[in-house]
Amino acid sequence: MSKRVLTTESGAPVADNQNSATAGVGGPILLQDQHLLEKLARFNRERIPERVVHARGSGAYGYFEVTDDVTGFTHADFLSAVGKRTETFIRFSTVADSLGGADAVRDPRGFALKFYTEEGNYDLVGNNTPVFFIKDPIKFPDFIHSQKRDPFTGKQEQDNVWDFWAHSPEATHQVTWLMGDRGIPASYRHMNGYGSHTYQWTNAEGEAFFVKYHFKTNQGVRSLSAEQASELVGKDSDSHQTDLLQAIERGVNPSWTLHVQIMPAAEAADYRFNPFDVTKVWPHSDYPLQRVGRLVLDRNPDNVFAEVEQAAFSPNNFVPGIGPSPDKMLQGRLFAYADAQRYRVGINHTQLPVNAPRKTTADNYGRDGAMATRYGSRHDKNYEPNSHAGPAQSDAALASPLAVTGWTGTHEASAHVKDDDFFQAGELYRLMSQDEKSRLIANIASGLSKVSLDDVIEKNLAHFHAADADYGKRVEDAVRALRED
Ligand code: HEM
Incomplete structure (x- = not known):
């Protein structure tokens, strides 16, 4: 095998990679040392901005296989036949x-999750x-500011976390979920999506359905208590990455079974609460889970930066159906x-291998920009319509049209009768065993008791009271006990 030669970016051989060129022995460094300049400059530019949320993550390739016929509900090609497999890439994150x-x-x-389908990439970006x-995107930047590091202290502050929730009663359901047993998954393999x-x-007949996706882990749901988690962080702060990487390297390929809940579109308007409100679940008694297929992860990325850091998922990447x-x-x-x-x-992130379609080719009149790698041939026109057989629109329908009525403006309420912020938080609480309830109360009280403003504490307590009388009383007693300590 011929020896690999170290080169500069322009391909010229590097003679010395250990000593910078200097004016004499021990003298100052020469500007003519191209390898040194290039090496330092390139290093300075290695990092790209981290994601504004979900900055930490782990990725893996795999496939999705259809196990059950869902063609009565969608004409999406990748779901069109039992046994059909589609390559996927997933990124898990905190x-x-x-x-x-x-x-x-x-x-x-x-x-x-990214499905590389024959009709283009489909991204399902869930949690x-x-x-x-929250249920309105206008609140998202404020919400995230309150949960991330405080601009002055540089740390996550319970004051900010709970202050936001004090003003967002719709968060009570998710707060109950987060503070409960599933709030700290043991690993990415041991949680649902x-x-x-x-x-x-x-x-195919143009009939519309509303659906909710549930990926149930086949590894079983496993979580950590607050104490187990802090011990693990001390031992391996990358514990999720270690677990996923090593499992797949060992050939222990994690898998999930996908189920959907399906609501015929005509039932949405009269459902007892807003079925488009992301702070609420649909009871399985109303819309049972229907199995669709399984997701299997079987390959680690070769390069974390190229494939995980640069991965780009967009909830707006749909496929027909x-x-x-x-x-x-x-x-x-x-x-x-x-x-x-x-x-x-x-702008050209869509051309990177992890993001580009694999079973179709992107073919349009978007052009150029920094780091473009996709060019047409010399005969391709950069405008449309044209007389040169360039790509033209098809009649592919992503989704069926929705009828809408009403006035433009900001609307606080929805038209549904049971749209209060608390009943599902109460239902979740009442589903828990006594031990689970005790751990939930302890987790909430440990954070809420550290809040400095009494008013913020009172507003949050009112939310737990509104969800369930016993829930409210127990949180209140636990918070007061800790504050008296
Ligand atoms: C209006 C509300 C939301 C906004 C504005 C928002 C915005 C964002 C942004 C800007 C990113 C970084 C994207 C990137 O740099 O690649 C992100 C990442 C992410 N968001 Fe959201 N988000 C919202 C709500 C949600 C919800 C409800 C979910 C889950 C159901 C979610 C799941 C994710 C996930 C999984 C990622 C990481 C994707 C990856 O691994 O690259 N987000 N979000």
């Missing part, structure tokens, strides 16, 4: 902390929680992701 944080923390986990803290939002499926619902949060997300990626990675 949400609030920066790239250098720890994995085993109390925080939702991201579950972002390990079936609900979310949810689309969380309601999406729309359309079948799947589309958005009127969920306001989802609508906000349809804008936010690709916009973030144009800043974080660049």
Whole structure:
């Protein structure tokens, strides 16, 4: 095998990679040392901005296989036949902390999945929680500011976390979820994934359905107590990355079974609460889980920066037969992701191998920009319509149209009768065993008792009281006891 020669970026051989060129022995460094200049300059530019949320993550390739016939509900090609397999890439993540944080923390986990389908890439960008803290995207930057590091102290502050929740009663359901047993997953393999939002499926006849996605882990749900988590963080702050990487390297391929809840579109208007409200789940008694297929992860990325850091998922990447619902949060997300990626990675992030379609080719009149690698041939025109057989629109329908009525403006309420912020938090609390309830109360009280403003504490207590009388009383007693200590 011929020996590999170290070169500069322009391909010239490097003669010395240990000593900079100097004016005499021990003298100052010469500007003519091209290798040194290039090496230092390149190093300075290695990092791109981290994701504004979900900065820490782990990725893996795999496949999705259809196990059950869902063609009555969607004409999406990758779901069109039992046994059909589609290559996938997933990125799991924590949400609030920066790239250098720890994995085993109390925080939702991201579950972002890219299907490389024959009709283009489909991104399903979900979490390990079936609900979310807020229901209007206009609140998202404030929400995230309150959960991430404080601009003065540089740390996450319980004062900020709970102050935001004090003013956001709709968060009570997700707070109950987060402070409960599932709030710290043992690993990315041991948690479920949810689309969380309601999406729309359309079948070949043009009939519309609203769906919610549930990926159930086949490894079993396993979580950590607050004490186990802090011990693990001390031993391995990258514990989720270690677990996923090593499992796949050993050939222990994690898998999830995908189920969906399906609501015929005509039932949405009269459902007893807003089915597009991401702070609420649909009871399984109303819309049971229907199995669709399984997701298997079987290959680690070769390069974390290229494939995980530069991975770009957008909830707006749909394929024919799947589309958005009127969920306001989802609508906000349809804008936010690709916009973030144009800043974080660049306008041509879609051309990077992890993001580019694998079973189709992107073919359009978008051109140029920094680091463009996709060019047509000399005969390709850069305008449309043209007389040169360039790509032209087809009649592919992503989703069926939705009828809308009403006035433009900001609307606080929805038309649904049972849209209070608390009843599902109460239902979740009442589902818990006595031990689970005790741990939930202890987790809430440990954070809430540290809050400095009494008013913030009182407002949060009122939310737990509104969810369930016993829940409210127990949180109140626990917070007061800790504050008297
Ligand atoms: C209006 C509300 C939301 C906004 C504006 C928002 C915005 C963002 C932005 C800007 C990113 C970084 C994207 C990037 O740089 O590549 C991100 C990442 C992410 N978000 Fe959201 N988000 C919202 C709500 C949600 C919800 C409800 C979920 C889950 C159901 C979610 C799941 C994720 C995940 C999993 C990632 C990480 C994706 C990856 O691994 O690259 N977000 N979000």
